[in-house]
Structures are given as structure tokens and as C-alpha cells.
Amino acid sequence: MGISDRKEREKTELRSLILKAAKKLFLEQGIEKTSIRNIADAIEYSPGTIYHYFQDKDSIFHEIHTEGFQELGKKMAVLHEVENPFERLKAMGKIYIKFAFENTDMYDLMFIKQAPMDFLEKMDCEWDEGQATFDVLRHTVQGCMEQGYFKGQELEAVTFMVWSAVHGMVTLNLRHRCKVVNAHTPDEIVHASFQSFIKLVEQQ
Amino acid sequence: MGISDRKEREKTELRSLILKAAKKLFLEQGIEKTSIRNIADAIEYSPGTIYHYFQDKDSIFHEIHTEGFQELGKKMAVLHEVENPFERLKAMGKIYIKFAFENTDMYDLMFIKQAPMDFLEKMDCEWDEGQATFDVLRHTVQGCMEQGYFKGQELEAVTFMVWSAVHGMVTLNLRHRCKVVNAHTPDEIVHASFQSFIKLVEQQ
DNA sequence: AATATATTTGAACACTGTTCAATAAACCAA
DNA sequence: TTGGTTTATTGAACAGTGTTCAAATATATT
Structure with a gap:
């Protein structure tokens, strides 16, 4: 079936x-x-053609969002080298923030925009990309707890709180809500408040 | 000038x-x-008429966003009765979260959507609503610091971090990124992680 | 009543996502 | 090579979006 193979190849x-x-x-x-x-226009095909390869616009943005998670995953790969859980947590936060600042539109799509989630809802699918990333964070937080951080706390709640803190800093920036903070550039205030959060965890 | 008064009144x-x-x-x-x-359609006028009373769509949503801040402000008014700064911080967080959950679209407009910020940018205006709210939070955080909380930290960074944490929890929920968290309803996980954050501050 | 001013209209412009009958291209068997 | 079948592509059409503006209408003043 050489011909149908080629056709398959051409389709993809x-x-x-x-x-x-x-x-x-x-x-x-x-x-x-x-x-x-x-x-x-960019690929010199008619609009209708696109709908023979993607069911709708959301599905296109869902695929782009997935590529975003792959890129974030690559940047997070270096974390394997950091053995100390708390050091790993700090490094993870820094990579996450750096990714968000260097890929604002992609971060927006991955963590703020409705499109990818609407697609998952329609398809009745799980958010695998988010799940995998959250699992990595959870594992690191667990390591921290085993070393005495977050004493007397619940793993799932702490993990979500850590994510929320960093996500909050980033998104208040991306959506231009940082004008109200004094004496800092948007970039500086995020790093300062991240340090502030780390201090809070350290000083237990 | 009775007639022009009436006309003025009719315009507003x-x-x-x-x-x-x-x-x-x-x-x-x-x-x-x-x-x-x-x-x-709702007011039985033609679309063109609206543009004689508002310069664009963003300006309408900016005004609605301002009403949102007034409503949030009303709910925050009870905080004057809470004298202890840390108790006030906790109560503030709860009111903020409750407001977000009970007014999801309004919270979205106030803290996520571009429209109100785009309007301010065009008009070259300050974000007075956000500023006032942030000032209240800063004042409360300052009170906490004077009582020994957030030891050795910088006021502005801590204030932004506190805001970020709560904003993060809320927005990950509003934008449906909480599916990845185990064994909790969206509502429960936010409250659990808020408690987790409070514990972190307390256990210094 | 005629003029001047203010208000309102709705069509038009340039877009958006999406659908679908018609067309064009490619393939396969006789 | 021809004829028929399948597959891929098209572009017009639908229903919507924010915004503009000349024209029509309504109101007020002289």
C-alpha cells in the first residue's frame, strides 16, 4: 500500500x-x-481546508498549548540534577517564571486562555499536560515535606498553594495589574515577591 | 437654564x-x-447611539469593572471592625475569595480581562480602583509586620506575594486549571490551600 | 413658521468562526 | 487511454463582531 502511505503522509x-x-x-x-x-492565507489554502484537518479553532490552539508544555518540560529537565528537594523547588519556580516572561503569549494560552480547556471539555478529555506538570511539582513538594518543610500541612493543598503563588505573580503581570506596586519594574516585583515567598517557607 | 439642565439629565x-x-x-x-x-437591542436604540455616550466597548467594560470594585469595597468595609492586623488579613482573604466565587465574571473583568486595562492605557489613566485595593492590603500587611509577621521581609514584595497567592488560587479555578488537583472540589481546594498559606505565615 | 441645533439612525466597512454544495484533482479498473 | 469513483479543495454564504458616518429625525430657538 505505497500509495495510501504517501497519501497518509501528505495528510499529516x-x-x-x-x-x-x-x-x-x-x-x-x-x-x-x-x-x-x-x-x-499564510499557507495559501482556502479557509475551508483547515476544517478538514482540525475540527475547530480551539483544537488548533489546544495543540499549540501542548507544544508549549513540551517546551516548558524541556526547560524543567535540568531539575533532575538538583537532588535537594527545596533547592529543586526554588529552581523550578525560577524556571517557571522565566518561561512565563520569555513566552508571555504561550503562558497565557497554557494557563489563562479558555480555548485549550474548552477543547478538552468538548472531547471529554483529561488535561494530561497540566497533570504531568502538577505531578512533578507535587513530587518536589513531597520531598520538601520529608525534609521538614511545610510542617503539619497537607500535600495536595500545599502543592496547589505553591503553584497559585507563582501563577498569581506571573498573571498579575501578564494582565497588567502590577501598576499599583511601588518602586519596582514588573520584572523586579515578581522576583522580589518570589524571594519573599521562599523566605516564608524557609523561616519555619 | 432649566431646559439645558433637563437635556443634561436626559443625557446622563x-x-x-x-x-x-x-x-x-x-x-x-x-x-x-x-x-x-x-x-x-436591550434598550431599543440603534448601535450607533451607544457611541455617542461611550467612546468604545472597552470604556463600557471599564465602567462595569469600576462598579465591581465598589461592590468589593462594600464587602471589605466590615474589615474596619477587625483590629488585629493578622485577623484582618485572614478575613480579607476570605472576603476576596468569596467575592471571586460569587462573582466569577466580575472578578474576571476586574483582574484578568484586558478590556479595562486597555481603556486606561488609551486614556493614559491610572488604575485607581486597583491602587486603592492594593493600598488597603499593604496597610494590613504592614500591621502584620509590626506584630512580627513576615520577619525580615520587604513590605511591597510581601504585599504583592499575598495578593498573588490568593489571585492565583482563584484564577486557576476560574480558568479551569484545577482538574489536576486530587480529591477535592474546586471550591474545597482553594479553601484548603488558603489555609495552607495562612499556616505558612503563622508558623514563623 | 422657519431656522438652527442636537440626537438618532441604519447602512456600510472590515473583520470573525464555521458550513457545505460545487469544483478540481487524483486514483483505479477496463 | 478512457470512464468512473473517490478524495481534496474551494469559495461563497451565514450569522455574528466593533466601529464609523452621512442622512434623517426630533427638539429648541428666533
Whole structure:
């Protein structure tokens, strides 16, 4: 079946061409400028074609969001080298914040935008990407607890709290709610408040 | 000038009629269904009329966002009765979380959506509503520090960190990122992690 | 009553996501 | 090579979006 193999290959090629164009537009011009028609223009196909490779716009953004998690995962890979759990937690926070600042639109898509979650809801799927990332964090927090941090606390609640703290800092920035903070650039205030959070955990 | 007085009154009346209809649509059907045409339909005027009372859609949502801050402010008023700064901080957090859960769309508009911030940017205005709220929080955190909490920390960084933690918990919920947390309803996990945060501050 | 001012209208512009009948291309058997 | 079948692609159409603006209407003043 050499012919049907090629056809299969061509189908996945056009699919990834659409995805590549969508991601390029998304990263260069933001989610607002990434319309179906703009993607179609970029690859010189008609808008209708896109709907033979993706069920809707949300599914395209869900795939881009997944690529975002792969990129974040790569950056987190270095954490394997950090044996001390609390050092690993600190390093993880720094990588997370750095990723958010260097990939604002991608972070937005991964953790704020509705599109990827709407897609999962429609497909009745789990949020595997988020789950895997949360599991890594949970494991690190558990290591910290075994070393005496977060004394008398519940693992799941602490893990979510740690995530929330960092996510909060980042998103208040991304959505321009940091104007109210004195004497710091948006970048500085996030790093200062992250240090502040770490101090809080250390000083138990 | 009785006539021009009445005309002035009629102008502000139509203006607030637009705003009232916009807020009703916003609260009942969400921001997506609140289009200029839907607002115009609701008050039985043509879409063009709205642009004689508001410069654009963002300015309407900015005004609704301001009403949201007034409502949050009212709920925060009871905090004057709590003299102990740390008790006040805890109570403030609970009111903030309760407000977010009971007014999800409004919280979204106040702290996540771009619209109100885009309006301020265009008008070259300060975010007075956010500023006032942050000032109240800063004052409470300062009180806590004077009582020995957040030892050796910087006021501005701690205040932002506290806000971030609570904002993070709330927004991960509102944007459906809590599926990854085990054995809790979205509501429960937020309260558990808020308690977890409070414990962290207490156990210094 | 005629003029001047203020208000309101709704069509038009340039977009959006999505659908679908029609067209074009590719493939396969005779 | 021809004819028929399957597959891929098209682009117009639908129902919506924010926004603008000349024209029509309503109100007020002389």
C-alpha cells in the first residue's frame, strides 16, 4: 500500500503545515491576529481546508498549548540534577517564571486562555499536560515535606498553594495589574515577591 | 437654564441606561454575549447611539469593572471592625475569595480581562480602583509586620506575594486549571490551600 | 413658521468562526 | 487511454463582531 502511505503522509504534512503557520502567527502576532483566514492565507489554502484537518479553532490552539508544555518540560529537565528537594523547588519556580516572561503569549494560552480547556471539555478529555506538570511539582513538594518543610500541612493543598503563588505573580503581570506596586519594574516585583515567598517557607 | 439642565439629565439618564443594560447582559450572559448590538437591542436604540455616550466597548467594560470594585469595597468595609492586623488579613482573604466565587465574571473583568486595562492605557489613566485595593492590603500587611509577621521581609514584595497567592488560587479555578488537583472540589481546594498559606505565615 | 441645533439612525466597512454544495484533482479498473 | 469513483479543495454564504458616518429625525430657538 505505497500509495495510501504517501497519501497518509501528505495528510499529516498539510496538518503540520497548518499547525506550523498557526504557531508562527500566534508567536509573532498574538492570538488575536491568528484567525482561520490568516492561517489559510499564510499557507495559501482556502479557509475551508483547515476544517478538514482540525475540527475547530480551539483544537488548533489546544495543540499549540501542548507544544508549549513540551517546551516548558524541556526547560524543567535540568531539575533532575538538583537532588535537594527545596533547592529543586526554588529552581523550578525560577524556571517557571522565566518561561512565563520569555513566552508571555504561550503562558497565557497554557494557563489563562479558555480555548485549550474548552477543547478538552468538548472531547471529554483529561488535561494530561497540566497533570504531568502538577505531578512533578507535587513530587518536589513531597520531598520538601520529608525534609521538614511545610510542617503539619497537607500535600495536595500545599502543592496547589505553591503553584497559585507563582501563577498569581506571573498573571498579575501578564494582565497588567502590577501598576499599583511601588518602586519596582514588573520584572523586579515578581522576583522580589518570589524571594519573599521562599523566605516564608524557609523561616519555619 | 432649566431646559439645558433637563437635556443634561436626559443625557446622563440614557448613558446610565446603556450601562445598566450592559451590566445586566454581562452578569446574566457573560462578556461574550454582551455585544454593542445586544446592548442596543436591550434598550431599543440603534448601535450607533451607544457611541455617542461611550467612546468604545472597552470604556463600557471599564465602567462595569469600576462598579465591581465598589461592590468589593462594600464587602471589605466590615474589615474596619477587625483590629488585629493578622485577623484582618485572614478575613480579607476570605472576603476576596468569596467575592471571586460569587462573582466569577466580575472578578474576571476586574483582574484578568484586558478590556479595562486597555481603556486606561488609551486614556493614559491610572488604575485607581486597583491602587486603592492594593493600598488597603499593604496597610494590613504592614500591621502584620509590626506584630512580627513576615520577619525580615520587604513590605511591597510581601504585599504583592499575598495578593498573588490568593489571585492565583482563584484564577486557576476560574480558568479551569484545577482538574489536576486530587480529591477535592474546586471550591474545597482553594479553601484548603488558603489555609495552607495562612499556616505558612503563622508558623514563623 | 422657519431656522438652527442636537440626537438618532441604519447602512456600510472590515473583520470573525464555521458550513457545505460545487469544483478540481487524483486514483483505479477496463 | 478512457470512464468512473473517490478524495481534496474551494469559495461563497451565514450569522455574528466593533466601529464609523452621512442622512434623517426630533427638539429648541428666533
